[in-house]
Amino acid sequence: MSGTGREAIVTGVSRGLGEALARVLVERGFHVTGIGRSAGTGLAGPGFELVRCDLSDVAAIDDALEAPFAAIAARAPAYVCLVNNAAVAGPIGVLGRTTSRDIASALGVNLAGPAALANLFCRVFGARRGERRIVNVSSGAATRPLPGIVLYSAAKCGLEMLTAGIAAEQGKDGIRAVSLRPGIIATQMQVDARSRTIDEFPSVAMFRDFHEKRQLVLPDVAAARIATHVVEAPVEQGKVYVYAELGAPSGT
Numbered sequence: 001m002s003g004t005g006r007e008a009i010v011t012g013v014s015r016g017l018g019e020a021l022a023r024v025l026v027e028r029g030f031h032v033t034g035i036g037r038s039a040g041t042g043l044a045g046p047g048f049e050l051v052r053c054d055l056s057d058v059a060a061i062d063d064a065l066e067a068p069f070a071a072i073a074a075r076a077p078a079y080v081c082l083v084n085n086a087a088v089a090g091p092i093g094v095l096g097r098t099t100s101r102d103i104a105s106a107l108g109v110n111l112a113g114p115a116a117l118a119n120l121f122c123r124v125f126g127a128r129r130g131e132r133r134i135v136n137v138s139s140g141a142a143t144r145p146l147p148g149i150v151l152y153s154a155a156k157c158g159l160e161m162l163t164a165g166i167a168a169e170q171g172k173d174g175i176r177a178v179s180l181r182p183g184i185i186a187t188q189m190q191v192d193a194r195s196r197t198i199d200e201f202p203s204v205a206m207f208r209d210f211h212e213k214r215q216l217v218l219p220d221v222a223a224a225r226i227a228t229h230v231v232e233a234p235v236e237q238g239k240v241y242v243y244a245e246l247g248a249p250s251g252t
Contacts (some may be wrong), residue, residue, distance in 0.1 A: 002185065005031060005075060005076075005077040005078060006029060006030045006031070006047050006077060006078065006079045006080075006229065007029045007030065007032075007033070007075065007077040007079070007080040007081070008022070008025045008031070008032045008033070008080070008082075008083060009030050009032075009035060009080070009081070009082045009083065009117075009121075010022045010025070010032055010033070010034055010035065010085055011034075011035040011036060011037075011055060011071075011073070011083065011085050011086035011114075011117065011203050012035075012055075012085045012086030012112075013034035013035070013036055013039045013040060013043060013050070013085075014039060014040055015040055015181060015187070015188060015224060016038065016084040016185065016187040016188065016189070017033075017137070017187065017223060018036075019039070019042060019043060019062055019085065019122060019219070019220070020110055020219035020220045020223035021083060021223040021226060021227060021231075022039075022040075022043055022048060022084065022233055023032050023040075023042050023043060023215040023220075023223070023225045023247050024060075024223045024224055025055040025227055025231065026043070026045075026047040026048050027249070028227065028232070029047075029074075030047070030171075031047055031048075031049075031052055031066060031077075032047060032048045032049075033048075033049055033050075033072065033155070034048060034049070034050045034051070035050075035051055035056065035065065035086070035117075035181070036050070036052070036053065036054070037052060037053070037054055038052075038088060039049070044205075044213065046243075048103065050066065050150065051064070051101050052064075052070045052205055053065060054079045054239055055086050055109050055113040055117075056105045056108040056109050056113065057108070058108045058112040058116050061116040061117065061120065062116070062120060062130055063088075065120060066120060068120065068123070069120055069125075070124060071220050072124075073124050073125060073128060074096070076128075076130075077130060078130045078131065079130055079131040079132075079133075080125060080130070080131070080132055080133070081123045081131075081133040081134070081135060081231055082117060082118065082134045082135070082158075083135045083231070084114035084118065084134065084136045085115055086109060086113065086115075087109060087110050087115075087139075087155075087189075088105075088106055088109050088110065088152075088189075089152055089189045089192065089193060090102065090106060090151055091103065091106060091114045091151065092148055092149055092192070092193065092196060092200060093148060093159070093179045093201065094147060094148060094150075094202065095150065100226070105150060105156070106151050106152070106160065107151065107154075107155055109157065110151075110152065110155035110159070111154045111155040111158045111159055111162070111170050114136055114159055114162065115162055118134050118136075118166060118177070119163065119182075120173070121148060122166070122170075122175055125175065126170075126174070126175060131176075132174075132175045132176065132237065133175065133176045133177070133178070133231075134166060134175060134176070134178070135178055135179075135180055135230055135231065136159050136160070136162065136163045136177070136178070137179075137180050137182055137183055137226035138156045138159050138160050138179045138180060138181050138240070139152070139153075139156045139182075140181050140183075141156050141175075142155040142156035142157045142159070142160050142179075142181070143157075143232070146203045147198075147201075147202035147203050148199045148201035148202045148203045148204070149193075149203065150198070152220060154157070159179065160240060161178045163177045163178060163179040164177075164238050165239065166238075167237045167238030168238070169196050169236075170235055170237070176235055176237050177235070177237070177238060178230065178235050178237075178238065178239050178240070178241055179239070179240040179241065180226065180230050180240075181240065181241070181242045181243060182190050182222055182226060182240045182242060182243045183222060183242075183243030184210050184215050185216065185217050185218075185219055185222050186216035186217065186219065187219065188219055190207060190210070190211070190216060192211075193207040194207040194208045194211055200229060213231070217243075222243065225246050225247065226243070226246070226249075229245075229246040229247055230243070230246065
């Protein structure tokens with residue numbers, strides 16, 4: 001039987017959207033378990049705990065996280081949500097100029113890691129009562145190839161198909177799985193992208209344009225909106241949510 005508490009598991013909480021979202025959820029009464037190698041300084045205090053895990057080491061995820069997930073399940077929360085947020089943009093550069101090791105690491109963090117976390121979540125929480133939700137943080141890059149970060153685009157495209165697959169397996173009454181394209185957020189990833197030369201990163205002009213036209217959204221602003229409309233509100237099984245459309249009337 002489920003209890004009354006709300007639990008969130010958020011990956012990539014050292015900075016950026018992950019840190020901001022974890023902080024917002026703690027402020028709203030969630031107990032948040034952060035997954036990663038470190039946590040942002042703003043996350044110290046009650047309501048938050050960090051479980052250290054290198055998400056690029058996909059084979060070690062079960063051993064590192066099965067006990068923490070089981071501990072959350074033992075608290076019998078009324079609602080538990082996994083937010084697969086951790087991601088890396090690299091290796092930045094056209095294919096032919098990177099290494100197999102960098103490719104494996106990037107696809108591990110961006111796709112295989114979230115798949116392993118979703119698999120563990122379904123195993124631990126699949127037969128339990130209460131609201132259970134997976135939010136896979138994708139990107140507009142899932143819809144088109146961006147020269148210089150095609151591996152990132154491929155991983156995000158795969159992540160959206162993973163979401164659709166979970167939704168198809170779980171049905172309308174099982175674990176809910178949705179994708180989120182969070183928009184253009186002012187993170188270190190953006191800084192790094194626009195600092196590259198055009199030879200290194202053929203798509204650099206687009207990222208510089210985002211900055212020059214002040215299109216970047218602060219992580220705290222994005223996190224509050226995402227928490228309200230994608231974590232706390234009812235969601236449609238398998239849907240891809242787009243940040244710019246959150247809160248808009250249906251059909252707009």
